[in-house]
Amino acid sequence: MSILDHEQVLIRTGPRSRLPVIVAVHSSTLGQAVGGCRLWHYADWRDGLADALRLSAGMTAKCAVAGLANGGGKTVVAVPPGVELDAALRRAVLDDVADTIASLDGGYATGPDVGTTPQDMAVIGERTPHVFCKPAEHGGSGDSSPATALGTLAALRAVSRRLHGTRALAGVRLSLVGLGSVGMRLARLLAEEGADLLVSDIDPAKRAASEELGATWVSPEEALTADADILVPAALGGILTGDVVPRLRCSAIAGPANNQLATEAVAGLLHRRGIVWVPDYVVSAGGVINALTLELHHETPAAARERVEAIEHTVADLLDTAEHRQMTPAQAAKDLVRLRLDAPSATASTE
Ligand code: PHE
Structure with missing residues (x-):
């Protein structure tokens, strides 16, 4: 860039x-x-x-895919x-x-x-x-991390449906890297769903809280390369490098961390290994969707929640499009961003 x-x-x-x-x-x-x-x-x-x-x-891509006029x-x-x-x-x-x-x-x-x-x-x-x-x-909408976690949960339902044919997350093996404000809330939501959870953080103080949820605590490196259905990056960016890809043992990757790919080429490497990667900017849009729906559009919390939960459909559509067009979800998402940026009035009129 x-x-x-x-x-x-x-x-x-x-x-x-x-x-x-x-x-x-x-x-x-x-x-x-x-x-x-x-x-x-x-x-x-x-x-x-x-x-x-x-x-x-x-953020440009995040807002465009989320259908926000920002x-x-x-x-x-x-x-x-x-x-x-x-x-x-x-x-x-x-x-x-x-x-x-x-x-x-x-x-x-x-x-x-x-x-x-x-x-x-x-x-x-x-x-x-x-x-x-x-x-x-x-006068603001407060902490955006609960909505980001909720949006990630919605994305994970769509991924689960793609992998197993059901949006239920009970028994799905998830490996969560990072228990910050979004990661910890997400862990709680997933535990409530009955997911089979591996969790990790660089801060060992997070261990007790995660074990109370019934999750299994592992090191960040073990979580990254765990044998899991879905890997969920929820820490800082850049964790998916060319070196890491051959060691991954997950079927899919979807998480709220921004900038997960160390380089754009990693999307292709993941695809070739048969790993479904859902772009971070699609998964993590819940926080900004919630804040803007409440503070700019003055809609109700229920309406904001509905828009955040619609991330499930956005991800499902992207995965379908990628399959039909035989491209990566990353490419399908990029095409959608381009389309929306090239036709801004069409996006604005759907607001
Ligand atoms: N920082 C968050 C993001 O990356 C959330 C956010 C940004 C929320 C701007 C509101 C406004 O999306």
């Missing part, structure tokens, strides 16, 4: 925090660009820039190694982020992402109205 794929990219040293603040607006073809604010450690700010470029393009963007604050974000520095950087977003004058709105919370969105909201998912008491 070249930088010219993006409409604009702002990179500045936050005047208060002295930290690199990066806002990438990939596309506003379908409407205002949206995408979360990632506050994370990077060895080099350029790694944060690379993440912002990829993640913002992912484009894609992303904010990344690249915290250097060894820098600890105490309360004062956190406040400073959120103010810097807010001013940067405000300077875009509504062209881009942010929300929570890895490393930020609804409370952080309330802080950003003190300086700009272009922020989703503030806590309810501040």
Whole structure:
């Protein structure tokens, strides 16, 4: 991907925090660009820039496939190694982020992402109205992770139907990599469904909670290469590399982590191994669908839930299309994105 794929990219040293603040607006073809604010450690700010470029393009695809009249963007604050974000520095950087977003004058709105919370969105909201998912008491729709988990569950039903002919997840062997705010909620939902769960996280403190759910705790490496029906990536991106593919023993991969493929070529490698990979941007759309349905379209929570659960049909359609056209689900999803971006008015009129 070249930088010219993006409409604009702002990179500045936050005047208060002295930290690199990066806002990438990939596309506003379908409407205002949206995408979360990632506050994370990077060895080099350029790694944060690379993440912002990829993640913002992912948001364009996510919104397009979800049928939202929005484009894609992303904010990344690249915290250097060894820098600890105490309360004062956190406040400073959120103010810097807010001013940067405000300077875009509504062209881009942010929300929570890895490393930020609804409370952080309330802080950003003190300086700009272009922020989703503030806590309810501040007038926002709050934490987006329950909806992201629910949308992932819907996607998993469609995958299960493809593998076993039934959307029920009872007894389906799932291997979950990452128990962050989305992963842990998803584990709970899957346990309630009676799924046969392997779980893992780099943080051993997550073990007790997962075992209470009846899940089997394994190392992240074991979870990644486990003999399972569906592998569910729910941690940071890039876990599906060319080296990992030959060692995978799952039938399908579908999870909420953004940017799962280390390179685009991995989609083809997975396909050749007979592994069904559902693009992350299709699976993980629940959070943004929920926030936008409630906060932009002012619909009811029941209507938002229905739109999130419709991810099941979106995934089922993609898997069918891929089969009929003898292409990967990744290619089928890409074609759908292209179609929607080329005919923005058709998307908008279905809103
Ligand atoms: N950060 C989440 C995502 O990647 C969710 C989100 C973004 C929610 C923007 C609301 C607005 O989709």
